Amino acid sequence: xxxVVESGGGLVRPGGSLRLSCAASGFEVEYYGIGWFRQxxxxxxxxxxxxxxxxxxHYADSxxxxxxxxxxxxKNTVYLQMDNLRHEDTAVYYCAADLDVTNIQPLxxxxxxSHWGQGTQVTVSS
Numbered sequence: 001x002x003x004v005v006e007s008g009g010g011l012v013r014p015g016g017s018l019r020l021s022c023a024a025s026g027f028e029v030e031y032y033g034i035g036w037f038r039q040x041x042x043x044x045x046x047x048x049x050x051x052x053x054x055x056x057x058h059y060a061d062s063x064x065x066x067x068x069x070x071x072x073x074x075k076n077t078v079y080l081q082m083d084n085l086r087h088e089d090t091a092v093y094y095c096a097a098d099l100d101v102t103n104i105q106p107l108x109x110x111x112x113x114s115h116w117g118q119g120t121q122v123t124v125s126s
Contacts, residue, residue: 002027007120012124022117023077029071033051033112037093040092046060048067049063052107052108054103060108068081085124087124090123091122
């Protein structure tokens with residue numbers, strides 16, 4: 001069964017850090033696209049960072065310099081290290097997989113990802 005499960009969310013003060021985990025099953029993260037997305041109340045779901053199926057890595061402007069996506073192939077897990085968190089980073093964070101390797105121009109956007117986790121809440125508050 002193809003599945004991704006997020007963990008690692010929580011409450012953190014501004015300037016703090018969190019590391020989110022996305023544990024995959026049913027496929028190998030090394031060979032497919034994995035993305036981190038987030039959705040704040042009243043807002044649309046937006047991309048944060050992705051490993052794309054063409055081997056590229058994408059960061060949203062809001063994530064550049066503060067967030068780092070990485071993966072541990074042995075654990076079949078993708079991580080999102082989030083540093084210097086801000087109030088505006090508060091959202092439900094989702095992990096999703098793109099298993100379509102035929103796409104020659106994959107993009108880091110929700111419509112390109114087919115298998116979604118349940119989400120993990122990140123709250124940045126003093």
